[in-house]
Structures are given as C-alpha cells and as structure tokens.
Amino acid sequence: MNRTAVFPGSFDPLTKGHESIVIRALPLFDKIIIAIGENPQKSAYFPLEKRIGWLRETFAAYTQVEIASYSGLTVEYCKKIKANYILRGLRTSADFEFERSIGQINKQIYPPIETIFLLTTPEFTSLNSSIVRDIARHGGDISPFVPKAVKI
Ligand code: ADP
Numbered sequence: 001m002n003r004t005a006v007f008p009g010s011f012d013p014l015t016k017g018h019e020s021i022v023i024r025a026l027p028l029f030d031k032i033i034i035a036i037g038e039n040p041q042k043s044a045y046f047p048l049e050k051r052i053g054w055l056r057e058t059f060a061a062y063t064q065v066e067i068a069s070y071s072g073l074t075v076e077y078c079k080k081i082k083a084n085y086i087l088r089g090l091r092t093s094a095d096f097e098f099e100r101s102i103g104q105i106n107k108q109i110y111p112p113i114e115t116i117f118l119l120t121t122p123e124f125t126s127l128n129s130s131i132v133r134d135i136a137r138h139g140g141d142i143s144p145f146v147p148k149a150v151k152i
Helices: 016-028 048-058 074-081 093-109 129-137
Strands: 004-009 031-038 065-071 085-090 114-119
Touching: 004 016, 004 074, 016 031, 016 085, 016 114, 031 048, 031 074, 048 065, 065 074, 074 085, 074 093, 085 093, 093 114
Parallel strands: 004 031, 004 085, 031 065, 085 114
Antiparallel strands: none
C-alpha cells in the first residue's frame, strides 16, 4: 500500500520545528507532500514563491518529499491527490485542542483520512513561525531558528 501524507501549513517561514517533524516522519510514509495552504483570509508575510523555494532547497536531498501548494479545504486536496494521511506537529495542549476539532471534522468530511501527530522534540516546543516573523520584522537574527536555506 502506498502511504502518502500531506503535511499542510503556512510555513511563513519554514522553521527548524517543521523540518524536524518532516524528517522524523520519513520512516512512516512512502511519500510526504509538504503543501502550503493558500488562505485568502490570512495574508502571508513572506511571498508564496519564497516559501516554496525554501522548502525545495531544504528538502532537495529527500526523494520521498515533494513540495506543493493548494487552495481550498485540505481534505479536498488530499482526496484529489489520493493521500490518506495528514501529518501535523503537536507542541502544546492548545495545539491539541485546535488540532482535535480540525482532525475530527476532516474525518467526518472525508472518512478515509487519518491525521497523524508527532510530538515536538523539547528544543522546538517554543518555536513558531510567528515568533520568527517578529524577529525578522525587527531586524533580528533568525538563523538559529530556521534551516540554512531560509534567508530573508
Ligand atoms: P498552520 O497555520 O497550519 O498551523 P504552520 O506552518 O504554522 O501552519 O504549521 C504547520 C504544522 O507544523 C502544524 O502541524 C504545526 O503544529 C507544526 N509546527 C509548527 N511549528 C512547529 C514546531 N516548532 N515543532 C513542531 N511542529 C511544529
């Protein structure tokens, strides 16, 4: 059976936390599609082309990983590309509450889907894209928090 997972997110920007989740998930799936969800209600800080470029460069060595973008519902995208797994990272109990409702609703909309959660490793629990954006906005050094390819 072909196990294809979609790792959906904004990746605005990609962080070492995202990178760690993908690398740890590699043994679980045949293919991981890192997919940037375009949300018309939520305008991104970094342009889509930049975010795609950072993902492509970071995961260039991994043949199992593909980079894509989509608009609309994540489950509709999964159905279209025949992916039965959604991969998500869990940092805190707040993440859990948010993910629980989305995961349950996604399953109701598209019953074959299973959401697989990986717990964040402790060093990345406090890391999120919004903190990295704040550092970037104020001219700080983001390099400790992002993969090498992410250059602003
Ligand atoms: P979204 O807007 O969908 O939350 P993000 O790009 O912020 O998009 O996150 C994509 C996924 O990566 C989510 O599952 C999120 O929980 C996970 N993630 C984000 N930051 C980290 C981190 N520091 N460690 C582990 N997982 C993370």
